[in-house]
Amino acid sequence: MTRQKKKLPLAGLLIFIMGISLAAQERFRKSPPVPDPLAQLKLPAIESVKLSNGLTVAVVTTRNRPVIALELVVQAGEVWSPEGLPGLAAFTAEMLGRGTLSLSAADIEERVESMGGSLTITTSPDVTRFSLHCLDEYLDAALEIMSRMILEPALATKEITALKRIQYYDILEKQRDPDFVGRRQLLRLLFRDHPYRNAFYNEDVIKNINRKDILAFYEKYYRPNNAALILTGNVSLTTASRRVSHHFNTWRTADIDRGSIPAPQPNGEARVCLVDVPLAKEATLVIGNVVFPLGDPDYFPFAVLNQALGGTPNSRLFMNLRESKGYAYFAFSRTEFFRYGGVFSVQARVVPSACQAAVQEILRELHTLTREKISTFEIEQAKSQLIGNFPLQVERPSQLADRVAEMVAYSLSAAHWERFYDSIMLIDAERVYQVALRYLERPPIVIIVGDRSRLAEFLDGFDKIEVYDARGNLQYTLTKGGEE
Amino acid sequence: MFIGGRRVLSILFLFVLVLSSIGFDEEEGLHFPLSRFKLRNGLEVVLSEDDSLPIVSVVVAYGAGSIYEEPGKTGLAYLLENMMFQGSVNIGPMQHISYIDKVGGVPNASTTEDIVYFYQTLPANQLALALWLESDRMRYLEINPAKVEEIKTSLVEEIRQRCSAEPYLESFWAFDRLLYPGFAHSHPVIGREEDIRRLSAEDVRDFYETFYVPNNAVLCIVGNINLDRTKELVEKYFGSIPPGKVLPLFLPPRPPEKKARAESFHQPLAASPAFHLGFRTAAPYTQDFYALTLLDYILLKGKTSRLYRKIITRENLAIYLSGGLEKRKDAAVLKIFAVTNNETMVEICQKAIFSELQKLRTGFVSDSELEKAKNLFRRDYFRRFSTTADKALFLAEMYFSPIGLDNAAAELKRYLRVTPFELNAVAGRYLIPENSVILNVRTR
Numbered sequence: 007m008t009r010q011k012k013k014l015p016l017a018g019l020l021i022f023i024m025g026i027s028l029a030a031q032e033r034f035r036k037s038p039p040v041p042d043p044l045a046q047l048k049l050p051a052i053e054s055v056k057l058s059n060g061l062t063v064a065v066v067t068t069r070n071r072p073v074i075a076l077e078l079v080v081q082a083g084e085v086w087s088p089e090g091l092p093g094l095a096a097f098t099a100e101m102l103g104r105g106t107l108s109l110s111a112a113d114i115e116e117r118v119e120s121m122g123g124s125l126t127i128t129t130s131p132d133v134t135r136f137s138l139h140c141l142d143e144y145l146d147a148a149l150e151i152m153s154r155m156i157l158e159p160a161l162a163t164k165e166i167t168a169l170k171r172i173q174y175y176d177i178l179e180k181q182r183d184p185d186f187v188g189r190r191q192l193l194r195l196l197f198r199d200h201p202y203r204n205a206f207y208n209e210d211v212i213k214n215i216n217r218k219d220i221l222a223f224y225e226k227y228y229r230p231n232n233a234a235l236i237l238t239g240n241v242s243l244t245t246a247s248r249r250v251s252h253h254f255n256t257w258r259t260a261d262i263d264r265g266s267i268p269a270p271q272p273n274g275e276a277r278v279c280l281v282d283v284p285l286a287k288e289a290t291l292v293i294g295n296v297v298f299p300l301g302d303p304d305y306f307p308f309a310v311l312n313q314a315l316g317g318t319p320n321s322r323l324f325m326n327l328r329e330s331k332g333y334a335y336f337a338f339s340r341t342e343f344f345r346y347g348g349v350f351s352v353q354a355r356v357v358p359s360a361c362q363a364a365v366q367e368i369l370r371e372l373h374t375l376t377r378e379k380i381s382t383f384e385i386e387q388a389k390s391q392l393i394g395n396f397p398l399q400v401e402r403p404s405q406l407a408d409r410v411a412e413m414v415a416y417s418l419s420a421a422h423w424e425r426f427y428d429s430i431m432l433i434d435a436e437r438v439y440q441v442a443l444r445y446l447e448r449p450p451i452v453i454i455v456g457d458r459s460r461l462a463e464f465l466d467g468f469d470k471i472e473v474y475d476a477r478g479n480l481q482y483t484l485t486k487g488g489e490e
Numbered sequence: 491m492f493i494g495g496r497r498v499l500s501i502l503f504l505f506v507l508v509l510s511s512i513g514f515d516e517e518e519g520l521h522f523p524l525s526r527f528k529l530r531n532g533l534e535v536v537l538s539e540d541d542s543l544p545i546v547s548v549v550v551a552y553g554a555g556s557i558y559e560e561p562g563k564t565g566l567a568y569l570l571e572n573m574m575f576q577g578s579v580n581i582g583p584m585q586h587i588s589y590i591d592k593v594g595g596v597p598n599a600s601t602t603e604d605i606v607y608f609y610q611t612l613p614a615n616q617l618a619l620a621l622w623l624e625s626d627r628m629r630y631l632e633i634n635p636a637k638v639e640e641i642k643t644s645l646v647e648e649i650r651q652r653c654s655a656e657p658y659l660e661s662f663w664a665f666d667r668l669l670y671p672g673f674a675h676s677h678p679v680i681g682r683e684e685d686i687r688r689l690s691a692e693d694v695r696d697f698y699e700t701f702y703v704p705n706n707a708v709l710c711i712v713g714n715i716n717l718d719r720t721k722e723l724v725e726k727y728f729g730s731i732p733p734g735k736v737l738p739l740f741l742p743p744r745p746p747e748k749k750a751r752a753e754s755f756h757q758p759l760a761a762s763p764a765f766h767l768g769f770r771t772a773a774p775y776t777q778d779f780y781a782l783t784l785l786d787y788i789l790l791k792g793k794t795s796r797l798y799r800k801i802i803t804r805e806n807l808a809i810y811l812s813g814g815l816e817k818r819k820d821a822a823v824l825k826i827f828a829v830t831n832n833e834t835m836v837e838i839c840q841k842a843i844f845s846e847l848q849k850l851r852t853g854f855v856s857d858s859e860l861e862k863a864k865n866l867f868r869r870d871y872f873r874r875f876s877t878t879a880d881k882a883l884f885l886a887e888m889y890f891s892p893i894g895l896d897n898a899a900a901e902l903k904r905y906l907r908v909t910p911f912e913l914n915a916v917a918g919r920y921l922i923p924e925n926s927v928i929l930n931v932r933t934r
Contacts (some may be wrong), residue, residue: 031579031580031630032730034578034726035580035620035622035625035626035629035630036580037580038589038619038622039618039619039622040618041593041613041616041618041619042612042614042615042616042617043615043617044615045544045613045614045615045714046544046545047543047544048542048543048659049554070521070522071872071875072868072872073869073872073873112794112803115793115794116794116862119792119793119794119862119865119866120858120861120862120865121865122865122866122868122869123869123870140869141865141868141869141872148774195613253682318591319587319588319591320588320591320592325506329841387592390592390593390594391591391592391593392594393594393613394593394595394612394613394616396594397543397545398545398594398595398596398611400543401543401545401611401876401877401878402876402877403874403876417502420910452800
């Protein structure tokens with residue numbers, strides 16, 4: 007309270023000044039300030055070395071953070087799950103976290119938490135990642151536990167049964183989420199003729215998995231020459247490679263016969279699909295098509311296109327569908343990239359009665375990009391957002407670890423890292439127009455997720471609609487004439 | 491740039507009273523430089539340089555959370571957080587977000603029981619933009635009845651949506667009324683629908699003029715900044731904002747009484763029976779509070795915590811368990827919430843929890859278990875410095891805390907020094923049946 011007392015003598019003066027500033031506010035308040043020159047982007051270097059058994063060790067040295075992130079990336083994603091066994095890659099990965107020859111699942115949990123750590127296992131279409139983050143004084147203990155999980159998994163029958171139950175209910179739970187259901191349906195249909203479809207399964211497939219398959223998958227793909235261990239934290243490459251070598255030197259190399267994976271082909275005919283998620287209040291739209299793979303030079307012009315179209319609330323889709331037409335709660339676009347191909351899609355949550363109008367408006371926005379060049383103003387706006395936002399995406403230690411793991415796993419060039427600013431800076435309206443022509447001319451697949459009974463009356467304008475249940479199974483097809 | 495008259499004004503506001511640097515102890519693992527100074531109008535400014543990335547975070551925090559609302563006017567603090575995005579004299583409605591978004595930055599805000607935070611991270615060369623935006627709404631927020639009505643409608647809608655999306659939410663509010671020691675601490679930040687409907691533009695203006703003043707705020711800037719240039723900009727944008735009146739006196743809560751209470755609450759939308767169990771504990775930042783924090787980790791944090799293992803993993807007594815130590819300005823409580831399969835399990839589960847708590851009173855936690863708790867605590871503590879925005883938010887919170895910013899560096903040590911004896915003592919002092927508050931949630 008003494009603090010306020012000290013101020014009292016000023017009070018009279020302040021009232022006087024308040025009078026002045028109310029009458030005439032300072033001129034600089036009237037318009038936004040001019041920015042300073044853009045600062046340099048200095049990102050930590052990614053250094054790497056290959057151990058004699060073929061395991062890649064990469065390090066990004068950061069200081070002032072007492073945590074270390076270990077990311078083991080194995081090229082053992084769902085694309086490698088054998089025909090008829092989608093989900094095997096993810097199941098195998100999870101099993102490695104559920105017990106080794108000497109440690110039970112509970113022991114692993116106990117050890118990880120004892121070092122202030124957390125363990126997450128994720129499987130994507132291309133790779134599986136084991137992320138172990140902990141206090142950095144426990145680097146050795148963390149490497150030890152990781153090496154045991156990877157080198158001597160127990161794959162115990164009891165744990166297989168337990169995991170089946172967990173995954174089954176996990177998928178059921180996710181299938182109540184319209185965003186999950188919409189994305190899965192789109193990718194499943196886009197990749198229907200490609201092994202990537204293995205990554206987009208429902209709960210039915212879990213029961214097909216058995217220990218023999220898990221063991222075979224493990225034996226084949228969990229090899230040092232098929233993996234990279236990335237460390238982010240206060241550690242040097244020399245120390246890291248010595249410690250990693252100590253814990254992983256008994257991991258044996260093997261040739262992996264993969265066969266060849268083609269690039270997925272883009273969708274060529276217009277398709278509209280309704281996925282029934284009972285009780286969903288709104289309609290969720292997911293509209294997209296296949297584009298280029300990760301690491302393709304088109305990445306940068308397409309990033310600018312995506313930003314201008316639907317990267318933020320200032321972009322075309324949001325301004326049109328929400329602010330101007332009032333159809334949508336939100337409307338954005340995004341890209342997801344994999345090794346053999348990527349996917350570009352638009353997501354929107356819309357009022358049921360505006361469902362069809364919203365679909366048409368989105369298709370019209372996509373079409374416009376192939377007819378008219380985006381204005382230089384919009385292009386520069388999108389570029390400054392991408393450049394301004396890039397450092398924010400690698401700020402958190404976990405984000406940095408994510409990004410570096412991706413750089414190493416997919417051997418991305420410096421254009422995606424320390425030269426990111428330049429990569430974006432060089433893009434102009436013409437380059438963006440070229441990628442629009444290349445990737446947006448073909449009709450995308452339209453997915454509408456919502457409560458069928460609630461949406462039905464608003465969909466009669468579509469010539470043909472395929473109707474699926476939430477699990478992704480085709481129920482019937484509606485055409486203008488009737489049901490097929 | 492300035493004509494004569496303006497220059498006079500800025501001279502009148504010459505300041506830079508205190509400039510100190512707090513060094514964080516190396517062994518405590520967090521060391522970032524700090525400079526502090528105070529403007530004549532009472533605005534506290536905290537700067538911290540971090541040049542690892544070309545970004546800066548700007549946080550303006552006001553001691554203006556829901557705790558300062560009067561009975562019958564709940565929801566006011568949160569309404570004002572929303573109002574702050576609806577435009578000031580030089581910035582149109584929602585333009586704040588738009589300006590930040592256009593340069594690739596990320597804006598945000600949050601209202602807690604005691605503090606409301608406005609924050610943004612953006613490219614470092616756009617620091618002035620954030621200061622321009624924040625100072626305009628501190629100085630010249632435009633409040634009118636139409637905007638107030640519009641926000642009220644959206645808040646009422648938000649309450650309804652949350653209540654239907656989170657079937658146990660109302661029981662959480664009912665439990666707070668039982669557990670916390672008085673109106674100020676026990677009502678929800680989002681407010682009550684009937685109160686919100688009655689709020690007027692006058693109420694909103696009063697709250698703004700009382701609490702959204704430089705002498706009730708802290709400005710924290712963390713990132714790739716030049717100290718001199720930043721000070722100059724802060725002086726330019728915030729120096730001429732007049733201070734507010736003397737802030738109303740906030741009365742501390744009455745000391746918690748030690749008396750067991752058990753009541754029940756009807757929540758027809760909920761799928762399964764559940765219960766809340768809580769204890770009133772020592773105030774935040776006291777010695778007992780540090781020990782209680784570690785007990786919270788031992789009992790509830792992580793899959794290997796005692797209650798999670800017992801209730802969920804081993805004995806399947808509940809299908810969901812959450813909880814922890816919670817602080818609201820000067821009061822703290824330990825809360826546990828569990829959802830069970832049926833009514834019988836409610837009782838069994840509560841017995842199991844009480845028996846675990848008894849073990850803490852009758853025995854000592856092993857060194858290795860305490861070390862695990864401390865490691866998890868350290869991990870979470872360091873996580874609060876993950877980004878420039880995290881750091882700036884931490885600094886703002888510490889500024890408003892009773893221990894103040896100058897003692898922030900010594901905090902971590904206080905947690906890490908807790909001994910098994912202290913754990914045993916606080917378990918016996920607070921986590922006892924005579925001090926428990928229970929709310930059983932019935933679905934029928």
